[in-house]
Each structure stands twice: as structure tokens, then as C-alpha cells.
Amino acid sequence: MLHGKNFIGDRLSANGTVTFKTFNPLLNLENEGVFTEATEEEIDEAVRLATEAFRAFRKKTGEEKSAFLNAIADEIMALDQELISTYCSETGLPEGRAKGERGRTVGQLRSFADLVKEGSWVEATIDTALPDRQPIPRPDLRKMMVPLGPVVVFGASNFPLAYSTAGGDTASALAAGCPVIVKSHPMHAGTGELVASAVAKAALDTGMPDGVFSNLNSSGIEVGTQLVKHPGIKAVGFTGSIRGGRALFNLGSQRPEPIPVFAEMGSINPVILLPKALSEKGAEWATTYAGSITLGTGQFCTNPGLQLGIRGDALDAYISKLSDEILTKSPTSMLHPNIASSYDKNKAQAVAQSGTAVVADYEQEVQENFARQMVVKVSGKDFLENSTLHLEVFGPFSMIVECEDAAQLEKAISQLEGQLTGTVLAENDDLSEHASLVDTLQNRVGRLIFNGVPTGVEVSPAMQHGGPYPASSDSRFTAVGIHSIKRWVRPVSYQNWPNEALPDELKNENPLQISRLVNNESTDRSI
Amino acid sequence: MLHGKNFIGDRLSANGTVTFKTFNPLLNLENEGVFTEATEEEIDEAVRLATEAFRAFRKKTGEEKSAFLNAIADEIMALDQELISTYCSETGLPEGRAKGERGRTVGQLRSFADLVKEGSWVEATIDTALPDRQPIPRPDLRKMMVPLGPVVVFGASNFPLAYSTAGGDTASALAAGCPVIVKSHPMHAGTGELVASAVAKAALDTGMPDGVFSNLNSSGIEVGTQLVKHPGIKAVGFTGSIRGGRALFNLGSQRPEPIPVFAEMGSINPVILLPKALSEKGAEWATTYAGSITLGTGQFCTNPGLQLGIRGDALDAYISKLSDEILTKSPTSMLHPNIASSYDKNKAQAVAQSGTAVVADYEQEVQENFARQMVVKVSGKDFLENSTLHLEVFGPFSMIVECEDAAQLEKAISQLEGQLTGTVLAENDDLSEHASLVDTLQNRVGRLIFNGVPTGVEVSPAMQHGGPYPASSDSRFTAVGIHSIKRWVRPVSYQNWPNEALPDELKNENPLQISRLVNNESTDRSI
Known part of the structure; x- marks a missing residue:
């Protein structure tokens, strides 16, 4: 109890x-x-x-x-x-x-x-004394977190x-x-x-x-x-x-x-749909993204809320397939009535913007607090002109931006706020052809994903979960x-401190056998 | 020209x-x-x-x-x-x-x-894919600054x-x-x-x-x-x-x-005068500190503006010797008339505080814009009760706090604002006897100095120049x-990114031969 x-x-x-x-x-x-x-x-x-x-x-x-x-x-x-x-x-x-x-x-x-x-996480750094250095001796300095x-x-x-x-x-x-x-x-x-x-x-x-x-x-x-x-x-x-x-x-x-x-x-986690990925694997990606958008009722900070592509048959086919697939998903519950009502409100606000067209809307009755998934589309021009379209709709919602060409696509990316993730779907030479666009994307995000979905945050040393503001308050x-x-840490240096009074991490004999930077060389040896 | x-x-x-x-x-x-x-x-x-x-x-x-x-x-x-x-x-x-x-x-x-x-400074960190991991595969993740x-x-x-x-x-x-x-x-x-x-x-x-x-x-x-x-x-x-x-x-x-x-x-760089250091080497330290306080006309962020000791004969002798020594120094110019006038104003403010006694004051005529060195003393009680005494006086000025006992000394340290440096003068078992005091000092500073002066900031990897607020805006x-x-940097992760499109720092072959953390092991080998 x-x-x-x-x-x-x-x-x-x-x-x-x-x-x-x-x-x-x-x-x-x-x-x-x-x-x-x-x-x-x-x-x-x-x-x-x-x-x-x-x-x-x-x-x-x-x-x-x-x-x-x-x-x-x-x-x-x-x-x-x-x-x-x-x-x-x-x-x-x-x-x-x-x-x-x-x-x-x-x-x-x-x-x-x-x-x-x-x-070794304390980043122990030791510069031993140089008593004979000219014009003045170098003191012994030892730093740790x-x-x-x-x-x-x-x-x-x-x-x-x-x-x-x-x-x-x-x-x-x-x-x-x-x-x-x-x-x-x-x-x-x-x-x-x-x-x-x-x-x-x-x-x-x-x-x-x-x-x-x-x-x-x-x-x-x-x-x-x-x-x-x-x-x-x-x-x-x-x-x-x-x-x-x-x-x-x-x-x-x-x-x-x-x-x-x-x-x-917040983060809307842009997904860049490059041309060859759409023409070669558009249907597969549509199925995958129908799952990613609705995963956990869309209640992930890495939910793909924004997809950007270049207008054309391949993008049309992708939108159509994504719409079909996402409507086969059974709606699920949101975490709380307040979150469910915010979702409805934010969805309605996005739909009400000039130029927004709904391409998939789950219209059947659902249980109280369940979320009805939705996909909308908008032109690159409208997206660039209306910052309300850049706002997060927390839930199973995604917006597709149809750009005129690669230049407009890159411009749309450059004007995004900071994001946790940016995903690129690409085939063959898509990536090298659009190197400048990828470069622009890198400057807006904390994590770049190739041919995958942003949902799913691995816990591992090489993970970066955080990005330029407002994804995080401090992208560093x-x-x-x-x-x-x-x-949660800061460095402290000890200057000419007696060995026996130093923290173990900084003692000559390296009793913890940690890895340290000693006179600019990484080593776990004693001094 | x-x-x-x-x-x-x-x-x-x-x-x-x-x-x-x-x-x-x-x-x-x-x-x-x-x-x-x-x-x-x-x-x-x-x-x-x-x-x-x-x-x-x-x-x-x-x-x-x-x-x-x-x-x-x-x-x-x-x-x-x-x-x-x-x-x-x-x-x-x-x-x-x-x-x-x-x-x-x-x-x-x-x-x-x-x-x-x-x-290697980019802190390249690589976790290679585990395609067979259950319940889901681990992606390849590569992070750098x-x-x-x-x-x-x-x-x-x-x-x-x-x-x-x-x-x-x-x-x-x-x-x-x-x-x-x-x-x-x-x-x-x-x-x-x-x-x-x-x-x-x-x-x-x-x-x-x-x-x-x-x-x-x-x-x-x-x-x-x-x-x-x-x-x-x-x-x-x-x-x-x-x-x-x-x-x-x-x-x-x-x-x-x-x-x-x-x-x-700002920083007033407290110097702790422990009893045995004063009784054994007080005169030497007084001479050294007369130099440190007046070095560069006291215009260093690491100038020792505050010295704290325990009332007694040894402290009296130190004060007397420091006063004599500092008055033998020839005044020198400050950087600008504005800085010289601020020095005079801040010095006067410190002197005007209740309980402050001037122990050394260079009273002879000096050239325009030259700074006259000064040492004052104050009781531990007054120092604890008056935060104006904690303010920096930028120039060749130092305040000595005479504490009743070690407990009051530790209390005075605990109430200091954040500092760039903290110095401890100690002999024999001073340091172990006053371990708690040193521990308190460590929590207020970025750099601890043993038997030395805070002026002089070595440029080396183990240096920490920065401390808790207001020494720095970010002590980390x-x-x-x-x-x-x-x-000036932030981490970015690449997930499942094609090797040829990765930055050189993260490529399998490690073309830059930098040190990287690969699957939690520090190495400069290729993958």
C-alpha cells in the first residue's frame, strides 16, 4: 500500500x-x-x-x-x-x-x-614539477573532477x-x-x-x-x-x-x-527523405515510419514529428503508403487526460494553419484518453513562412513538408530550431549528392541517424541525447x-600538494590504477 | 602607425x-x-x-x-x-x-x-553495432566534439x-x-x-x-x-x-x-596561515607575500587579497613582518586612471568598515596613477558579520582575518564566495590536523596551492583556472x-552512418591515428 x-x-x-x-x-x-x-x-x-x-x-x-x-x-x-x-x-x-x-x-x-x-571517469590530469625550468620552475599540478x-x-x-x-x-x-x-x-x-x-x-x-x-x-x-x-x-x-x-x-x-x-x-526530430531512398525503398520506409510515429502513442522525445522531402511521384507514393499504413494501427492510450487534450489541441492548431492538408486521420471512435494518429502535409514555402508549423505536437502525429527542390529543403533545415535527432533516408549516392544539406542538418542536431528511425535511444558511451536549444538548454x-x-562535476587542481594528502586518484602511486593523463601521456602507471 | x-x-x-x-x-x-x-x-x-x-x-x-x-x-x-x-x-x-x-x-x-x-581532443567515442543483441540489435554509434x-x-x-x-x-x-x-x-x-x-x-x-x-x-x-x-x-x-x-x-x-x-x-584568493607554518616560517612567508601582494601592482585575478589565521603571537609577528616588508616596495603604476581611482575607493570602503585596522599603509607621495599598497586586519567575528569585507579590492591590498580558533577559521572559509584559488601554508602535521578545514576550502575554490602563492597561473593541462561563482560563471x-x-564544443553522435561519409575522426580505419574510446576501451587502433 x-x-x-x-x-x-x-x-x-x-x-x-x-x-x-x-x-x-x-x-x-x-x-x-x-x-x-x-x-x-x-x-x-x-x-x-x-x-x-x-x-x-x-x-x-x-x-x-x-x-x-x-x-x-x-x-x-x-x-x-x-x-x-x-x-x-x-x-x-x-x-x-x-x-x-x-x-x-x-x-x-x-x-x-x-x-x-x-x-578513470574523474579525468585525472597530472603535470609533474619542472624545478629547473627557466625563467621560473614549473609547479606540480594535479587536476580531477x-x-x-x-x-x-x-x-x-x-x-x-x-x-x-x-x-x-x-x-x-x-x-x-x-x-x-x-x-x-x-x-x-x-x-x-x-x-x-x-x-x-x-x-x-x-x-x-x-x-x-x-x-x-x-x-x-x-x-x-x-x-x-x-x-x-x-x-x-x-x-x-x-x-x-x-x-x-x-x-x-x-x-x-x-x-x-x-x-x-522539445524536439520534432526531422527526417530527410532523399530522392533515391524514396524511389527505391519508399514503401518499406512508409511502413517503418507508421510504426515509429505511433510507437508508445507517439510519446517519445525522439518521435519523428517532421519529415521533409522533394515534391514528386516518389514522395506522393510515400505519403499515400504511410497514410494507409498508419491507419491500420490501433490507437492506444496517452499517459494522462491532460496530455491527451493537449495533443488534440496542438493537432487542431497545426491543421488550422494555412496550407496544411490532412493526409491521414484516424476518424473512428476511440476510448477516452486514447490518441488518434494523424499525418498532415504542407508545402516548403508555407513551412518556411509559418513558424507555428515548427512546433511540437506531442503524440502520434507527423508533418510532411513537400519542398520544391533540394535548395528549399536545405533552407527549411537551416531554419529549424535545435533538435535531439536528425535522420537521413538515403540510397546509393544520395548522401554525397546532398552533402551540403547533411552538413546543415548536423549543425541543428545532437544525433544523426542514417536509414533508421529516431525513436529508440541506446544507452551507451557514444550516445548523444541532447541538442542545440530548445532540444536541450545546454547542448554541450x-x-x-x-x-x-x-x-554534475567541476575540475579542481592541486598545486604542489603533498602526496599523502592528495585524493587517491592523484597520488603518485596511482593506488586505484586508473587511467590518467600524466605529462600529456595517457597512462595507468604510477609516477 | x-x-x-x-x-x-x-x-x-x-x-x-x-x-x-x-x-x-x-x-x-x-x-x-x-x-x-x-x-x-x-x-x-x-x-x-x-x-x-x-x-x-x-x-x-x-x-x-x-x-x-x-x-x-x-x-x-x-x-x-x-x-x-x-x-x-x-x-x-x-x-x-x-x-x-x-x-x-x-x-x-x-x-x-x-x-x-x-x-585526440575531440573525444571520439565509438560503440560498434551488435546485430545479434536481444531483444533488439545495438546500432553503431560514433560520437565526437x-x-x-x-x-x-x-x-x-x-x-x-x-x-x-x-x-x-x-x-x-x-x-x-x-x-x-x-x-x-x-x-x-x-x-x-x-x-x-x-x-x-x-x-x-x-x-x-x-x-x-x-x-x-x-x-x-x-x-x-x-x-x-x-x-x-x-x-x-x-x-x-x-x-x-x-x-x-x-x-x-x-x-x-x-x-x-x-x-x-572576481576572486580574493584566500590564504590559510596554519599555526605551525607561522611559528616555523612566518618571516619567510611574510617576505614572500609582500612580493605576491604587490606583484604587477596587485592587478592579477589571483592576487592574495585575503589571509586567514588564528590569533596569537605567531600571527602578530607575521603581520608585523609583512607590514615592514610591504612598505619597502616601491609603488608602481596601475593600468589606467579609472582603475587607480577604483582602487582608492575600494580601499577606503574596506578601511571604513567597523573593526578594520590598518597595519601597513604606504603614505609617501606617489606619481599620478600609482597605487599605494595597504594591509589591514579584522577579527574573525567582524569578518563573518560583514559581507562588505568579502569584496575584492583590485590592487596591492590584502586583508588579514584574525580568527579566535580553528572552528571560527573554518566557518569563515565556509562562508566565502567561490574563489579561483585557495592557498594553505602548513608545516609538519598542520595539514592532517586541519583536514576538515582544507576540505571546506576545496569546496569553495578551483585550485588549491600548498606552501606557495596564488599569483602565477601555469599554462598546462592540469591547470584549473576558474572556480565556483563568482570566480567564474561556470565552474565546470x-x-x-x-x-x-x-x-566551445558540443558532442554529436552518428548512428549507423556509412563509413565513407563519417568525419575522419570516426572512420573505421582511424586515418588520423587519434586516441579513441572504442567499445569502452581507449585505443588508437583501427576497427
Whole structure:
């Protein structure tokens, strides 16, 4: 049974008077648990504990942090069917998806456990002294990454596990040595509570300091606002809408001490349909994209919301086939009535724009909160002239832009806002013929995909999940994969520091046997 | 002879009506050259050219960028005595300092030339495909750093060469593949013009695209404001005051598309005088610090403006000796009358605070624009209660805080704003006895120095020049050393991209023979 309380470090607390419930979109009714929103005092207490915990937590060894992260993964698995049922009842997503996402979440935790146990991620850099250098000696300098301090994580509505309570942001921040306070997502507060209980238990079992993790309930914006403005908070992770992410970014940058806010926000993920790909494999791609557009009811940040091609028979055939294929898909539930109504509103806005033609519209009756897929088309000229057509329609929707020629296609790409991904469908010499266009696309995106679909974000070192604004608030970092740890750390140099007082990572004897850059050479040898 | 015009890419331009001159603080009179401030149209044109140049420049090979950077260094050296004389006449600094700073500037350019020629800095990361993985195949993913786009650099008043026109920010941004527009510092516009001519000539000689570099004159804030707000600009580098840096940071973060503004701002560089160091080597340290405080007329961002010790005979003796020693130094010129008058104003403000006692004050007559060194002391209690005492006094000034005990000393450190450096003077077991204090200090600074002085910033890979706010606007990056290139780049991933269409850095055969992370192993082998 869910208790609906906040986790303030080791302690459960529910002093507030504002309560809320989660919603089952499949059954179209509220779930049972009642959640109590955190009060100002509870928020302050969570930050105070996190600040105190930071002193001890940042000195935990990689081995100790690794044990903590693995214990979280174990505890999440131990929640078993209770977690899966709660997840499904709060999202309308099928059990298979819940289990897949749990696997991803646990996999992320374990990959950060491996990373910090191995230890080389701190980018240890050592320049030994040159006492005889002229005109002055060179000092001994040793640099490594250290954690920033307490981090606030805002969970994503569409990934209750992998990008929420113990998702990528939390896992990477804890791995870095930063205490985490989660602003739990109100749509899946029960899933959040269960996962928070797993983290709290793991922290206790592995001897982590009280306050290394807190989980705060909230149905509005007040809790998040107070957290981001709190002087004890040193960085923020967020996944969600452009409006929400930008508001938090503004709060973070307008503080007396500005802090980084990593917001992974909107993206329409353009797909470039090059001529030979359409003429040779148009039908196959249409079938594939009918699946990609409707996958997870289109509720992925990498959903292909925009496709751009050059007017002609091959593009006509592609549109026709895509329309046929997408209408064979059975509509599915959206995460929440609010998301479903936003989808309808945004779809209607796109359709109402001058020049937009609907080419596929699922018109049959559907269950409450289910999304009806739609494909529209528009001319390159209209697309270039109307920025409303560039807005994301979150759900199973895609817009096809029919350009006059390659020049107009490239111009349309150059005017796109920043994107998480850009996909190119090409055959034979398509790619070399359109090199300039691909070059333009590269400058607008974080990830380029060749002959594939943007949906599906691999968790691996070479993944970049993030792109130029507004895809991310800071394109220089990834939100997925081991390099996402870099968001939560800063370098510190030690000059002429006595060997015995240095952190192990920087000692002459290299006791952790990590890889280091010593006098500009990468090595794991001692000095 | 100086022409006083703006460099708009390949072209000299002076369409504006606002003009200004530089000032010789030693002679206390204006220098001859007349500089014309850039107009709105000239600024727009510089950004337009930079945006166009970016398309070609970002595809230049490491070898080509390396030739460009080395050519800039050669051309700067070829300016010879003209550069040195102009530098001295615009700063009042001695010729030795001018030559030293030129050496540092040229050294920085050559070290970035080496970095990009070698090529591994792009952090190439490759995860090869796993076609048989269950439940779905893993795609081939390849990631590397790419440049952000046109960068604006604001030169520093106190480093006309090493942190200005072709200084660290410009060198690192060009190395990354970002065109640079310099907002020239009005106090040394002539030095800037000469260096800009060197960069322009080097760009032409090495076949760089027109617009890869521009240099704009400005005496007020309008040119800088227009540049930072311009949608074509993608990042900003700044070295200077907290007020100026924060204003630019705010402009950058409040744009429709926010951009990173790397501001290296104020720091009072606390020095912790531990008991045994004072009792055993107090006199030596006093002599050393008398030199460090007055070095370069105290006009370094790493000047030791704050010293903290525990009340007692050893501290008294240190203060007395420091006072004697510092009064033996001959005052020297500040960079500009405005800087000299700010110094007097800020010194007076510190002295006027309740509890401040002057312990050394150079009272003899000095030449116009020369700075009179001063040392003051204050109790730990007063320091903790009055944040005005935490403000930087830019010049040959230092404040000594007499704490009651180690606990008060640690409290004073914990309440400091972020700092570039923190220094610890210690003997025998001082360091282990005060481990908690050192730990607290580490959390407030970017660089820790043991038994030394903070002045002197080595240019080497292990240097961290930057610290928690307000030392820097973003503590996660350094402004000095090869890693400063990371400010200007973002990662891009290629998924299932054809080998022949990949950048050389990511190709199977590793034609550049760079070090890459392939399937989580660091290697320079081909795939």
C-alpha cells in the first residue's frame, strides 16, 4: 500500500495539507493512493540534509558509490510486480513497456556503478614539477573532477522509471558524488514512491549519509520553484516541455549564484527523405515510419514529428503508403487526460494553419484518453513562412513538408530550431549528392541517424541525447549514457600538494590504477 | 602607425562617429591613436561573415587549424618592438612584463596548434553495432566534439595579450573551429589592433575563410551588448569584473536561444596561515607575500587579497613582518586612471568598515596613477558579520582575518564566495590536523596551492583556472590550458552512418591515428 509521504532523507514526512491522486488513463479514473505535497519546511529540511550529506558523500570511494548504485538496482528489482502494476495504472502503458523501462533503469544504475568503481571517469590530469625550468620552475599540478553539490531532479512524465526517480539524472548525479532531491512527477507519484523506497533502503544498507536522497511530492510548480531557487542547490536536471524547462532554466540563471539547469525539452526530430531512398525503398520506409510515429502513442522525445522531402511521384507514393499504413494501427492510450487534450489541441492548431492538408486521420471512435494518429502535409514555402508549423505536437502525429527542390529543403533545415535527432533516408549516392544539406542538418542536431528511425535511444558511451536549444538548454552535455555524469562535476587542481594528502586518484602511486593523463601521456602507471 | 579601424573579416572599416583614445598612465596623458567604435551595421556584418565562415571553418582539418594558429603566433612575434612599445604605453607595465606576456600568448597559440594537429581532443567515442543483441540489435554509434559556432571574446584590462585579442579564449575557440569576434578592450585598443592585424594576416596566408576573425573597437557597453544578444553568436568568453561578467551572463541566458557566457570574474584568493607554518616560517612567508601582494601592482585575478589565521603571537609577528616588508616596495603604476581611482575607493570602503585596522599603509607621495599598497586586519567575528569585507579590492591590498580558533577559521572559509584559488601554508602535521578545514576550502575554490602563492597561473593541462561563482560563471570549465577548448564544443553522435561519409575522426580505419574510446576501451587502433 502506498503511504503518499515525502522521503526527507531517512524519514517519511507528510506535514502538508495539499493532497492529490494519480490517474489511470486506461480506466479513466483516479487511482487510490493519496499523496501529500511537501511543505516549505520539508523542502528546506531536505536541502539542509543534502548539504550536510554532501560533505560525507563526496568523499565516498568509487567502490562505495558503486555498492550504493547496485543496491538501488537490486531494490528496484525486488519491488517486482508491485512496481510494474503501479507503473501501468499510472500511465496506461503496457506491462512489456514497464518491464523494458525497468530493465533500462537498472542497466543505467549498474553502468554508473561500473564507471565509478573503475574510477578513470574523474579525468585525472597530472603535470609533474619542472624545478629547473627557466625563467621560473614549473609547479606540480594535479587536476580531477569533483562533484558540484546537491542536485534537484525533475522526473519526466513519459518515462516514470528511466528518466525519473532513479533514472539517468539521479543515477549520474549520485555516481558523481552529488546528493539528489527528486521533485516527483505528479502523474506517477506512486511509481516514484516505490522507487524512492528502494533508493532509501539502498542508502541505509550501504552506509550512505542521511540526506543523500530525498523524494518530494508535488502537484503544482511551487515545490520545484522553491527547490531551484534554494541557495543549497547546485544543479538541476529536468526532462519535459520547453515551457517548463525554460522556466526552470530562467530561475536557475537568475539566482544570485546562478546554477546549471540541464533541461531536455522539445524536439520534432526531422527526417530527410532523399530522392533515391524514396524511389527505391519508399514503401518499406512508409511502413517503418507508421510504426515509429505511433510507437508508445507517439510519446517519445525522439518521435519523428517532421519529415521533409522533394515534391514528386516518389514522395506522393510515400505519403499515400504511410497514410494507409498508419491507419491500420490501433490507437492506444496517452499517459494522462491532460496530455491527451493537449495533443488534440496542438493537432487542431497545426491543421488550422494555412496550407496544411490532412493526409491521414484516424476518424473512428476511440476510448477516452486514447490518441488518434494523424499525418498532415504542407508545402516548403508555407513551412518556411509559418513558424507555428515548427512546433511540437506531442503524440502520434507527423508533418510532411513537400519542398520544391533540394535548395528549399536545405533552407527549411537551416531554419529549424535545435533538435535531439536528425535522420537521413538515403540510397546509393544520395548522401554525397546532398552533402551540403547533411552538413546543415548536423549543425541543428545532437544525433544523426542514417536509414533508421529516431525513436529508440541506446544507452551507451557514444550516445548523444541532447541538442542545440530548445532540444536541450545546454547542448554541450548528454542526458543519456556514462558521459552524462559530466553535468554534475567541476575540475579542481592541486598545486604542489603533498602526496599523502592528495585524493587517491592523484597520488603518485596511482593506488586505484586508473587511467590518467600524466605529462600529456595517457597512462595507468604510477609516477 | 595605428589606423584605429575595425577589422570586419578581411576588411578595415570605420563608418562610425564615436571615437576614443587610449591612455598612458605612466606619463598621465592620452596616447596618439584615435579609434573608431564599430557601428550597428559593422557589428551585423561581422556576425554575418562569421556565420558564413563557420560553414567552411568547422570543416578545416586539425592540420589546417594548426597552421593558422602557428601563423598567428609567428605574426605576433613579427610585430616585434612596435607591439611591445604600444603595450607599455597603454598599460604602464614594464617591457619585461610585456615580453613575458607575449611569450605566454604565443605559447598558448602553439599549444592549441599542437592539440588540434594531434587530434585526440575531440573525444571520439565509438560503440560498434551488435546485430545479434536481444531483444533488439545495438546500432553503431560514433560520437565526437564539434564546434558551437561564432564566439565573442571580451579582452581583459589586465592582460592585453594573454587574455585579450589573440589570448586564451580566442586561441581555444579558433582551435575548436569557432570563428571569433573580439570586442577589443578600450584601454589597450592599439595593442588589440596590432594583434588583430597579425590574426588577419595569418588567416589570409593560411587560407582561412573571410570572417573567421573580426576585431571591433568600443569604448562603452553598446558594442558588447549588441554582440551578445545577436542570434548568430553561440558563446561568449569574458575576463573582468563581477559586475561586467554578470551583466553579460544575464544577457546570454535571457536570449530566446540562451548561450553559454564564460565569465572569469572576481576572486580574493584566500590564504590559510596554519599555526605551525607561522611559528616555523612566518618571516619567510611574510617576505614572500609582500612580493605576491604587490606583484604587477596587485592587478592579477589571483592576487592574495585575503589571509586567514588564528590569533596569537605567531600571527602578530607575521603581520608585523609583512607590514615592514610591504612598505619597502616601491609603488608602481596601475593600468589606467579609472582603475587607480577604483582602487582608492575600494580601499577606503574596506578601511571604513567597523573593526578594520590598518597595519601597513604606504603614505609617501606617489606619481599620478600609482597605487599605494595597504594591509589591514579584522577579527574573525567582524569578518563573518560583514559581507562588505568579502569584496575584492583590485590592487596591492590584502586583508588579514584574525580568527579566535580553528572552528571560527573554518566557518569563515565556509562562508566565502567561490574563489579561483585557495592557498594553505602548513608545516609538519598542520595539514592532517586541519583536514576538515582544507576540505571546506576545496569546496569553495578551483585550485588549491600548498606552501606557495596564488599569483602565477601555469599554462598546462592540469591547470584549473576558474572556480565556483563568482570566480567564474561556470565552474565546470577552465579558462587556461588545453582543456579550455571544451567550452566551445558540443558532442554529436552518428548512428549507423556509412563509413565513407563519417568525419575522419570516426572512420573505421582511424586515418588520423587519434586516441579513441572504442567499445569502452581507449585505443588508437583501427576497427
